[in-house]
Amino acid sequence: xxxxxxxxxxxxxxxxxxxxxxxxxxxxxxxxxxxxxxxxxxxxxxxxxxxxxxxxxxxxxxxxxxxxxxxxxxxxxxxxxxxxxxxxxxxxxxxxxxxxxxxxxxxxxxxxxxxxxxxxxxxxxxxxxxxxxxxxxxxxxxxxxxxxxxxxxxxxxxxxxxxxxxxxxxxxxxxxxxxxxxxxxxxxxxxxxxxxxxxxxxxxxxxxxxxxxxxxxxxxxxxxxxxxxxxxxxxxxxxxxxxxxxxxxxxxxxxxxxxxxxxxxxxxxxxxxxxxxxxxxxxxxxxxxxxxxxxxxxxxxxxxxxxxxxxxxxxxxxxxxxxxxxxxxxxxxxxxxxxxxxxxxxxxxxxxxxxxxxxxxxxxxxxxxxxxxxxxxxxxxxxxxxxxxxxxxxxxxxxxxxxxxxxxxxxxxxxxxxxxxxxxxxxxxxxxxxxxxxxxxxxxxxxxxxxxxxxxxxxxxxxxxxxxxxxxxxxxxxxxxxxxxxxxxxxxxxxxxxxxxxxxxxxxxxxxxxxxxxxxxxxxxxx
Amino acid sequence: xxxxxxxxxxxxxxxxxxxxxxxxxxxxxxxxxxxxxxxxxxxxxxxxxxxxxxxxxxxxxxxxxxxxxxxxxxxxxxxxxxxxxxxxxxxxxxxxxxxxxxxxxxxxxxxxxxxxxxxxxxxxxxxxxxxxxxxxxxxxxxxxxxxxxxxxxxxxxxxxxxxxxxxxxxxxxxxxxxxxxxxxxxxxxxxxxxxxxxxxxxxxxxxxxxxxxxxxxxxxxxxxxxxxxxxxxxxxxxxxxxxxxxxxxxxxxxxxxxxxxxxxxxxxxxxxxxxxxxxxxxxxxxxxxxxxxxxxxxxxxxxxxxxxxxxxx
Numbered sequence: 001x002x003x004x005x006x007x008x009x010x011x012x013x014x015x016x017x018x019x020x021x022x023x024x025x026x027x028x029x030x031x032x033x034x035x036x037x038x039x040x041x042x043x044x045x046x047x048x049x050x051x052x053x054x055x056x057x058x059x060x061x062x063x064x065x066x067x068x069x070x071x072x073x074x075x076x077x078x079x080x081x082x083x084x085x086x087x088x089x090x091x092x093x094x095x096x097x098x099x100x101x102x103x104x105x106x107x108x109x110x111x112x113x114x115x116x117x118x119x120x121x122x123x124x125x126x127x128x129x130x131x132x133x134x135x136x137x138x139x140x141x142x143x144x145x146x147x148x149x150x151x152x153x154x155x156x157x158x159x160x161x162x163x164x165x166x167x168x169x170x171x172x173x174x175x176x177x178x179x180x181x182x183x184x185x186x187x188x189x190x191x192x193x194x195x196x197x198x199x200x201x202x203x204x205x206x207x208x209x210x211x212x213x214x215x216x217x218x219x220x221x222x223x224x225x226x227x228x229x230x231x232x233x234x235x236x237x238x239x240x241x242x243x244x245x246x247x248x249x250x251x252x253x254x255x256x257x258x259x260x261x262x263x264x265x266x267x268x269x270x271x272x273x274x275x276x277x278x279x280x281x282x283x284x285x286x287x288x289x290x291x292x293x294x295x296x297x298x299x300x301x302x303x304x305x306x307x308x309x310x311x312x313x314x315x316x317x318x319x320x321x322x323x324x325x326x327x328x329x330x331x332x333x334x335x336x337x338x339x340x341x342x343x344x345x346x347x348x349x350x351x352x353x354x355x356x357x358x359x360x361x362x363x364x365x366x367x368x369x370x371x372x373x374x375x376x377x378x379x380x381x382x383x384x385x386x387x388x389x390x391x392x393x394x395x396x397x398x399x400x401x402x403x404x405x406x407x408x409x410x411x412x413x414x415x416x417x418x419x420x421x422x423x424x425x426x427x428x429x430x431x432x433x434x435x436x437x438x439x440x441x442x443x444x445x446x447x448x449x450x451x452x453x454x455x456x457x458x459x460x461x462x463x464x465x466x467x468x469x470x471x472x473x474x475x476x477x478x479x480x481x482x483x484x485x486x487x488x489x490x491x492x493x494x495x496x497x498x499x500x501x502x503x504x505x506x507x508x509x510x511x512x513x514x515x516x517x518x519x520x521x522x523x524x525x526x527x
Numbered sequence: 528x529x530x531x532x533x534x535x536x537x538x539x540x541x542x543x544x545x546x547x548x549x550x551x552x553x554x555x556x557x558x559x560x561x562x563x564x565x566x567x568x569x570x571x572x573x574x575x576x577x578x579x580x581x582x583x584x585x586x587x588x589x590x591x592x593x594x595x596x597x598x599x600x601x602x603x604x605x606x607x608x609x610x611x612x613x614x615x616x617x618x619x620x621x622x623x624x625x626x627x628x629x630x631x632x633x634x635x636x637x638x639x640x641x642x643x644x645x646x647x648x649x650x651x652x653x654x655x656x657x658x659x660x661x662x663x664x665x666x667x668x669x670x671x672x673x674x675x676x677x678x679x680x681x682x683x684x685x686x687x688x689x690x691x692x693x694x695x696x697x698x699x700x701x702x703x704x705x706x707x708x709x710x711x712x713x714x715x716x717x718x719x720x721x722x723x724x725x726x727x728x729x730x731x732x733x734x735x736x737x738x739x740x741x742x743x744x745x746x747x748x749x750x751x752x753x754x755x756x757x758x759x760x761x762x763x764x765x766x767x768x769x770x771x772x773x774x775x776x777x778x779x780x781x782x783x784x785x786x787x788x789x790x791x792x793x794x795x796x797x798x799x800x801x802x803x804x805x806x807x808x809x810x811x812x813x814x815x816x817x818x819x820x821x822x823x824x825x826x827x828x829x830x831x832x833x834x835x836x837x838x839x840x
Contacts, residue, residue, distance in 0.1 A: 041610040041803070042565060047578070049567025120574065162569060178577035180611045198620055199610035200799050201791040237692065238795065239786045245679055245691040246789070376802070406804055407558040409568075413575065428568065442569050450571065 029230040030526050032510065034254035034519070035243045037502075039200035039236035043192075044180040046120050049162035051431070055518050058221065059205050059232070060100075061166035061186035064091060064110060065158045066214075066222035069515075071336055073154040074222040076214050077105065077167060077187070086149030087132075093140040096212040099169050100191045107136035112173035114144075114157075114165065119177035121163040123156030123439060126469065152439050152469055160221055160517050161434040189213075189225040189522045190232060203234040205521075218523045220516050228512070228525035247272060247505060253526065254506040256519050259378070260320045266505050274505045276323070277515045280334055280432035281501035283327075284317065284383055287443065287494045289424050290456040292417050294369065299362035301492035304425075306358055307394035308387055309350035310498035316382035317500065324500040330488050331441070332432035333499055336474065337481040342489025346496065355394035368399035370418040372411060372426040376404045383427040383497065412453045426453075432499065433517050438468045438484055443494045456493055532829070539821045546817045547599070550810050551592050559804040560584075561608040582608050595810065605807035607800075614811045617796065624694045625785075625792035627704075629777035631712040636719035637770060643720070644727025644766075645754060648735060659724055666721025675714040675787040682710060692789035711788040715781060719773050726769045730762035737761075763834045771827035779816040 036055060042048045045057035066076040078091040097105035111134055118124035118131075132145040146153070157165045167187060175181050184192040190205035197203055213224035235252065237243040240259050244266060246252045258266060258274065266274050288295035288304070295301050314324040327333040328343025345351045369391070373384035388398045403411070408426060416422040435441045444465060445451040446458025464484050471477040488494070506513055509527040514520075562579040563570070570578070579585050583594075598605055604614040647659035683691045689706055697704040734740060735758055743753045782794035793812065800808040831838045 039799070041607075041799075043611075048565055049569045122569070162567060176581075178574065178581050182611065198791065199607070199612055199617065200796070201620075235693075235789070236791075237789045239789070241676065242679075242692050242787055242789050245684060246693075249683055249687075249691045251690055251692065403558070404802065406560075406564055406802060409563045410558055410560040413560070413563060413572065430568075434569075452569075452571075 030228075031231040031233055032229050032254060032521060032524065032526055033233045033235055033252045034521070035237045035246070035252055035256065036234050036519070037257045039238075040203050040234065041199045042180065043184055045166055046116055046163065046177055047180050051162065051518065054162050054164060056192075056203060056234075057164065057166050057186075058188070058518075058520065059190040060184055060188045060192045061168060062097075062188045062225075063158065063165060063221065064114075064167060065154055066220070067155075067158040067160050068219035068222040070219075072222075073158040074214075074216065076158075076222060078110070080154065082154070086151065087146045089144040089146075089153060090137075091142055091144070094212060094214065095140075096210075097187055098210045098212075099187050100185045100208055101169075102210075103169060105167065105187050106170070107138070107140065107142035109170045109173065110167055111136060111142055112170040113167045116168075116173045116175070116177050117163070117165045121156070121159075121165070122442065123152065123159060124163075124165070126150065126439065127153055127156060148470075149472075150469060151472060152437075155437065156439070158221075159433070159437075159440060161431065161440060187211075189227045201236055205232045205234075206230065218514070221520070225520075225522035227522050229521075232521045244505070247507065250507065252507075253510055254504070254513075254519070256504050257502045258505050260318050260323045260503065263320075263503055271508050272505055273508055273513075274503050275513075275515075276501045277504045277513070277519060278431070278502065278517050279515045280332060280436070280517055281325070281499050282429050282431045283332060283435055283499050284313065284379075284427060284429045284497045285443065285494045286383065286387060286425060286427045286497060287452075287454045288492070289418070289422065289454050291415055291454075292422065292424065294362070294364045294367060295424055297363045298491060299358055300364050302490075303355045303359035303362060303364070303394055304391060304396070305489075305492050305495050306345045306351050307355035307390040307396075308346065308495060308497065309348075309390065310346045310496075311349060312390070313383055313386045313497045314500060316386045317379065323503065324498060327499045328496070330435065330485055330494075330496045331438070331481060332436045335432065335436040337436065337438070337478060337485075339478075339482040339485040341482060341486040343485075343496065346498075350390060352390070352393050355390075359395045364396070366397050367419075368397045369424040370422065371398055371400045372408050372423050373400050373402045374405040374408050374426075375402045379429055380405070380427055387425075387427070415449075415455065427497075431517060438465055438481055444484065444488070446493070454494075456491075458491060458493065461487055461491070461493065532825070535825050535828070539818075539825075542821060543814065543817060547596065547810070547814060548592075550813045551595065552588075554804075554806050554809060555588055555591075557804070561804045561806065564803050565609060595807070599814075604811040607805050607808050609800075609803045609805045614807050617808060618793070618811055618815065621791055621793050621796045623696065624790050625778060625781075625794065627697065628708060628711055628715065628781075628784075628790060628792065629774060631708055632715040632719060632777055633770060633774050635712055635716045636723055636773070639716070640720040640723035641727050641759075641766070643724040645731060645759060647724065647728040648731035649750075649754060651732060651735075656728075659728065663721040663725045666717045669717075670783075671714055671718060671781075672783050672787050674717050675710070675784060678710045678714055679787075692787075694790045694792075707788075711784050711790060714787070715777065715784055722773065723766060723769055727759075727762065727766050730765045731758055734758045734762040760834055764831055764838075767827055767830050767834065771823045771830075775816075775820050775823040778819045 038052045040052050040056050042050055042053050045053050063076050064078045065073050068074055078093050081090045118128040130146045130148050130150050132147050134144050136142045169185055172181050172183050189211045191208045193204040193206055207227040207230055213226050216223040218224050243255050247255050266272050288301055290296055310326045318324040326347050328340035328347045329338040331337035371384050371388055374380045388400045391398050411423055412426055414422050418424045438444055442452040446456050446461040448457040449455055468480045471480055510524055512524040562575055566575050566578050606613055643659050647656040650656050679691055682689045689709055693707050695703040740758055743757050782798050785792045785794045797812050
């Protein structure tokens with residue numbers, strides 16, 4: 001049989017020669033072809049929290065300051081100085097910074113960008129609440145003055161999760177924050193090629209020759225963003241098997257997210273490397289509706305938390321234990337705020353008997369709880385099924401309602417009673433940088449109707465968040481995050497269901513692929 | 528005939544109007560909020576409300592409908608709520624891959640299936656007939672993605688003759704276009720060959736039992752002339768219907784094949800738009816699909832009179 005294929009292959013050489021020219025790039029420029037986790041449709045990184053929009057923005061736009069792999073904030077487009085009283089932040093732009101259209105980057109551009117971002121991002125709004133002024137003081141300098149110290153300021157400006165702070169020319173950044181921008185001129189390491197953009201199909205970037213890399217070694221999003229190829233193309237492929245076939249056939253160079261169950265097909269294959277690049281991974285969580293019974297009762301929430309086992313959920317979700325981690329820390333394992341207080345039942349397989357006892361003590365009267373189950377998002381289909389079984393074993397009456405994700409995101413915004421089309425419980429996922437800081441973790445907001453879906457009224461956590469915002473150093477912040485961890489486990493603001501990791505795969509023709517919370521394409525060369 | 532043509536075109540207008548009203552209302556009744564999708568997971572209720580207002584989604588449904596219909600009458604299909612791109616550009620970009628694959632598939636299918644069907648009818652109950660019918664049942668029964676993956680495994684991964692996926696416009700690089708079109712067209716053709724061959728065979732078997740065929744044979748005409756000149760032409764009406772409907776189906780989107788071969792066609796655009804609740808794009812696509820069906824049916828009806836002179840309009 002092997003000989004048959006061998007002969008057939010030899011016989012195919014002539015035909016291959018004819019089609020090979022069709023499969024190879026038409027010219028000699030170096031192009032990395034990558035398949036990201038989804039197709040890019042929305043370009044404005046201020047209007048949406050879609051991860052692919054953020055990833056695109058990090059290619060095209062640059063940031064004032066950046067976060068490195070040690071969670072330190074470093075200068076990127078600007079050096080910064082903080083006054084001794086913590087009220088004045090002076091930013092000085094690096095020499096030679098240019099927009100992709102050739103214009104110089106000015107303080108006015110940066111100020112407009114910061115003001116637009118402040119209208120949308122939670123951290124930005126906190127800075128805005130404390131802002132006395134934000135004004136240019138020279139050709140390259142501008143000053144942010146606060147009314148009270150806010151040590152989180154630089155970290156908020158360096159965030160790497162959605163709604164990161166990107167610099168845009170003033171004419172673009174002056175658009176209202178709730179209206180999408182239509183021009184994509186940045187100062188980042190890659191230029192966005194608008195003529196070749198096909199929403200949901202293909203994005204093309206070209207190396208920006210006038211880019212001036214920041215000094216210092218490359219680390220996550222800080223340091224030198226040296227571009228070592230001519231072009232990068234992101235091609236959307238809706239089918240994982242097709243993507244893997246294309247990688248094996250040399251038609252693409254990089255696949256951001258390989259389904260763990262298909263990974264064995266690529267592992268050990270010559271010319272292909274597989275590795276987890278996003279070493280912090282993602283967390284999966286369950287969120288309850290605090291506005292309606294039964295989850296308005298903390299004991300019912302406790303009972304639900306006691307019933308569920310992280311390991312069962314993660315096994316159903318991921319399968320291969322090499323790619324998940326039972327982790328009781330709500331801020332993520334591997335982060336500076338890794339505390340596990342109060343998570344024992346979650347991380348030790350659940351405690352159905354304790355859940356039953358707690359439910360018996362509670363106000364629960366057997367009313368069905370509406371559990372929304374998305375059926376079209378692979379990473380969200382398993383959690384409701386496993387949780388529903390655990391909750392039923394603990395004595396809950398569960399009404400699991402399948403629906404598509406978009407129906408779920410609309411319905412979860414509704415505050416009407418569950419029996420009338422509202423909801424009691426749903427599950428979602430976050431990448432760890434989105435939950436790793438108390439001020440960036442939207443699920444911790446305890447301001448009732450102003451809070452994230454579920455709308456908890458929790459003055460105690462609001463006090464803790466305020467204390468965290470004012471904490472002067474890491475040690476003080478860690479002490480407060482430990483209290484937040486304990487409080488969240490006690491009050492069950494949400495159920496933390498552990499951490500998981502998506503492997504990536506790429507051709508060994510690529511060199512310089514390094515771990516980061518999401519893929520970056522600077523520092524990568526191609527044979 | 529011209530009167531009939533004009534009458535049919537005019538009759539299409541109320542059909543399209545009913546489709547437009549129905550689609551518009553149905554989408555508004557479907558759960559889902561494009562603003563929530565656009566704003567993402569972290570949006571506050573206040574931010575959502577602002578985005579909803581800026582997209583015009585807070586206006587009464589009749590105002591939204593009037594604006595949309597007004598735009599349509601001026602040839603403006605609106606702008607995608609998600610990508611902020613004119614709908615007409617989005618659809619135009621995605622239409623050509625679908626049209627090319629549909630044309631190649633239908634051409635290939637007709638070239639292969641009609642002779643197969645004729646052969647099966649001519650050699651009725653012989654091994655040839657059984658072989659054609661077996662292929663036909665297989666073509667129908669094996670899911671299209673299985674055929675697609677098998678073809679990829681054989682011709683792309685094992686033999687290395689063809690690329691796995693993708694689409695390149697023929698005007699950009701014809702060789703690359705052709706290399707990428709072969710496997711999806713073969714995959715889709717497997718169904719249509721089965722369908723058309725089966726229909727040709729059944730239709731021809733009916734005709735071959737007619738008196739005029741017996742008369743033609745009694746006159747001493749060659750079997751080839753009897754089959755192709757007398758029988759096939761009379762058997763062609765139902766076959767044309769199947770070909771026409773098949774073409775319309777291919778144009779309206781073959782999402783599985785487009786996904787397996789990564790073809791950025793109308794099928795994927797439709798599914799993506801539905802998941803994103805991108806109302807203007809979905810509305811335009813459904814109107815387009817309806818238009819294609821109306822147009823294809825008209826062409827099929829007109830072709831009847833060319834194939835069978837007894838049919839007059």
